[in-house]
Amino acid sequence: MLHLRLITPADVTEEAVRLIERTPGTTHLAVLPGAARNPAGDVVLCDVAREAGDELLSGLQTLGIHERGSIAVENIDLSLSKRADKAEEEAPGEAADAVLWEHLTDATHEESTLSVTYVAFITLATMIAACGVVLDNAILIVGAMAVGPEFGPLAGICTALVRRAPRLALRAVTALLAGFAIAMLMTVVFSLFMDWVGLFTEAQLEGDRPNTGFIYAPDWFSFVVAVLAGAAGTLSLTSAKAGALVGVAISVTTVPAAANAAVALSYGDTAQTLGSTEQLLLNLLGIVLAGTLTLLAQKLFWNRQRERTAAKSRL
The missing domain is CATH 3.30.70.120 (Alpha-Beta Plaits)
Incomplete structure (x- = not known):
């Protein structure tokens, strides 16, 4: 109620x-x-x-x-x-x-704000993921996924597309792109510092990484998982089941891909940088596509529900 x-x-x-x-x-x-x-x-x-x-x-x-x-x-x-x-x-x-559309719009508007807190969270998440990719540590990768706040702007883009809200779309796209750009830039600096103190080495990045090598090697499974996660995340927002968002966050390779691209860029590894960037864009596309289609399906479902209810009331 x-x-x-x-x-x-x-x-x-x-x-x-x-x-x-x-x-x-x-x-x-x-x-x-x-x-x-x-x-x-x-x-x-x-x-x-x-x-x-x-x-x-x-x-x-x-x-x-x-x-x-x-x-x-x-x-x-x-x-x-x-x-x-x-x-x-x-x-x-x-x-x-x-679906409470006004509540969804208001919530995604707040989560899509390019604030100091948002930038801090996405930057810290990317730095944690950078440690994970260099150490080939899956636990750190999962932790970074959970910390990353990027689903807020992604949900904002989906909501803006369905509700035809250009201001919300601009706000969400700005937060998403600027947030990742700042986080990756800061992670490049972080990686150079960690290399300078001897905690990161190029050999670790270029070596065999069975737990994190998938991050810079995107395939169709990456897109499929992103689509499924985008649908699940959107449903969790519209049904107020926020607990499912944690599962969504650790299902997609957004923050880890950004981190791997940043570390690879600091060492001049073009192949890993491009592969990780492709992984990032593939995941973002899958989430936006699935989230938008999910909201459209829910909108259509409730419009038909209202029409049936109105028809019954007239009888």
Whole structure:
């Protein structure tokens, strides 16, 4: 269930209340006339089943409440109410399948920001991966994959393509490309320093690396895994099952490929640099392609779900 807290202008309150009342899956409606001070207006509270949330939010935005008042949404972890149980039964579909498009857009917008924290995380992840490729240590590679924040901008690109949001797309692409560029540049410097102190050697990079050699040797399996991971990651975001993102992060060779390219570049190994860069681009393409198609499929599914629900209500 979701909890909605609205601040509505007095002239819109009745329309908002009627919209809430006729939306299947809503309950616990309360209206507090004149309770809001900044901005001034009425306070409207209600709970709604997650699977009906997107339709209700779209309707409330059509009334302009988000422009003249506010719409706040919170997840309800526990609701002991028979009326809430009935509301979830009345709502179409399943909660786990529902997509809150405004929430997804807002979340990916935040995760796609080229901030100091984002750059720090992707740089540290790339440096950890650099240690992993030189030492041929799979544990370090997995750790670097888990630390890397690059799925946020990738999800932002997918969301922007489906919702036709050019500003979000530009923001996400900028964060992705600039983030990797800065991380790889810093990793080149890091690699040169580690070589200077004797902790990295060219022999280690060029030697037999059974655990990490795949990073600079892309093949179709790399693309297939990236596609599967992109679909899984997108589903984890839209269904609020964030735990699956960890599995997604350690399934794709993005940060390790960037790290291997940076270390190889510091030693002038063109073959490994190009191979690793190809691996990186292949994974990024697979994730974006799969994520976009997954969101389009979910959008189509819920549009048909709404049409069936509307048809039933007219009977």
